[in-house]
Amino acid sequence: MKLVSPGEAVANTNNVPLETGEDLARIGEMAKKYGVTLRTLRFYEDKGLLNPQRDGSTRLYTRRDKARLKLILLGRKVGFSLRDVKQMMDLYDPSGSNTKQLRLALDKSEKQLARLQKQRALIDDAINELSGSMTAVRQMLTERAAPSQASVAG
Amino acid sequence: MKLVSPGEAVANTNNVPLETGEDLARIGEMAKKYGVTLRTLRFYEDKGLLNPQRDGSTRLYTRRDKARLKLILLGRKVGFSLRDVKQMMDLYDPSGSNTKQLRLALDKSEKQLARLQKQRALIDDAINELSGSMTAVRQMLTERAAPSQASVAG
DNA sequence: TATAGGATTGACGTAAACGTAAAAGGTGCA
DNA sequence: TGCACCTTTTACGTTTACGTCAATCCTATA
Numbered sequence: 001m002k003l004v005s006p007g008e009a010v011a012n013t014n015n016v017p018l019e020t021g022e023d024l025a026r027i028g029e030m031a032k033k034y035g036v037t038l039r040t041l042r043f044y045e046d047k048g049l050l051n052p053q054r055d056g057s058t059r060l061y062t063r064r065d066k067a068r069l070k071l072i073l074l075g076r077k078v079g080f081s082l083r084d085v086k087q088m089m090d091l092y093d094p095s096g097s098n099t100k101q102l103r104l105a106l107d108k109s110e111k112q113l114a115r116l117q118k119q120r121a122l123i124d125d126a127i128n129e130l131s132g133s134m135t136a137v138r139q140m141l142t143e144r145a146a147p148s149q150a151s152v153a154g
Numbered sequence: 155m156k157l158v159s160p161g162e163a164v165a166n167t168n169n170v171p172l173e174t175g176e177d178l179a180r181i182g183e184m185a186k187k188y189g190v191t192l193r194t195l196r197f198y199e200d201k202g203l204l205n206p207q208r209d210g211s212t213r214l215y216t217r218r219d220k221a222r223l224k225l226i227l228l229g230r231k232v233g234f235s236l237r238d239v240k241q242m243m244d245l246y247d248p249s250g251s252n253t254k255q256l257r258l259a260l261d262k263s264e265k266q267l268a269r270l271q272k273q274r275a276l277i278d279d280a281i282n283e284l285s286g287s288m289t290a291v292r293q294m295l296t297e298r299a300a301p302s303q304a305s306v307a308g
Numbered sequence: 309t310a311t312a313g314g315a316t317t318g319a320c321g322t323a324a325a326c327g328t329a330a331a332a333g334g335t336g337c338a
Numbered sequence: 339t340g341c342a343c344c345t346t347t348t349a350c351g352t353t354t355a356c357g358t359c360a361a362t363c364c365t366a367t368a
Contacts, residue, residue: 028314038315043356057316057363078284082355097298102291109288113281120277127270130232134263137256144251182344192345197326211333211346235324309368316363327352334345 024053024060034069044072049086079112178207178214188223198226203240233266 031038044050045059049072052059061069068089075085088108091101185192198204199213203226206213215223222243229239242262245255 026315037356039356039358042317047355059315074283074287076355078280078287099295099298102295102298106288106291106295109284109291113284113288116277116281116284120274120281123270123274123277126232127267127274129228130263130267130270133228133232134260134267137260137263141253141256141260144253144256180345191326193326193328196346201325213345230325237324311366311368313366314364316361318360319358320360321358322356324353327350329350330348332346335343337341338339 024062025066027052027059027061030061030066030069034066034073036069036073041069044069044082047082047086049082049089078109079116080108084108084112178216179220181206181213181215184215184220184223188220188227190223190227195223198223198236201236201240203236203243232263233270234262238262238266 025033027038027041030036030041041050041059041061045052050061050065050068052061052065054060071089072082072085075088076082080088088101088105091104092098093101179187181192181195184190184195195204195213199206204215204219204222206215206219208214225243226236226239229242230236234242242255242259245258246252247255
């Protein structure tokens with residue numbers, strides 16, 4: 001048994017939510033709540049994106065970590081790399097106007113938007129091309145009784 | 155100097171196109187003609203997708219190789235993996251109706267088309283989400299004179 | 309006390325398609 | 339002869355975001 005001073009986060013065993021108002025979560029709860037794996041959470045931490053407190057060796061995630069995780073997941077959803085996300089989050093200063101952070105985010109967002117639009121164009125191309133060849137292949141299949149040898153592979 | 159029998163492909167030095175009717179190409183010509191790197195051609199060969207002849211150790215690509223390369227590039231364009239492409243090409247039988255090959259191609263194409271459509275949906279989502287947050291960020295930037303602290307990162 | 313559930317760190321594995329040296333050999337041309 | 343150019347094989351490196359053990363530890367509960 002370990003001594004814990006009154007203000008400290010009390011070791012909270014297993015899956016039981018913490019009784020304190022500090023809504024600290026352990027890694028399992030976090031993972032479930034946000035639909036990620038434990039590995040993912042540790043990975044994000046390893047990459048400097050999260051910084052949970054520790055109770056001994058056990059990670060305890062605060063509101064702050066949850067907000068950051070939400071941002072990470074949003075970033076990934078729109079296609080940012082973790083590095084980009086980190087770069088933007090690292091600029092956050094709770095005591096400032098964060099103009100710099102916002103500008104960086106906007107800048108990166110514009111570029112990412114352009115990438116997404118290009119990707120969509122590529123995919124549309126691919127869809128058209130693929131649909132076309134599918135039609136051709138269907139043709140060949142229905143005509144395969146005839147000995148005509150349209151070349152598909154050389 | 156190396157002896158070459160009359161019917162054999164004559165060693166064709168440097169970049170000069172071959173004078174025979176066999177239109178054999180060396181790796182450099184192939185690469186330029188199809189906009190790929192030497193490394194790519196060797197890689198495709200290593201993966202069993204191409205099988206150029208050899209003049210000694212020098213690769214000589216035939217019409218057949220060119221046709222196959224075109225197919226590979228088309229496949230990659232529509233998002234097939236090289237493995238998929240190989241699987242489909244391996245089914246080609248110059249002496250048959252290739253019904254099996256065509257069916258496999260069609261089957262894979264349907265699945266790939268579905269993937270592409272799903273991807274497009276995801277990208278559209280991302281675009282919308284990203285556009286939305288960009289609007290929000292712009293808002294915050296124009297309002298940054300006011301001390302209101304909308305939280306962007308926690 | 310035995311067992312089931314978490315949790316930890318460490319570290320190799322995966323996927324795809326090449327990129328990038330490195331070291332060497334053949335060829336034509338000036 | 340020497341340079342420029344093309345080609346060869348071998349093999350490690352790159353990128354991204356985790357997956358998947360492995361070995362260990364801690365705790366509550368039956």
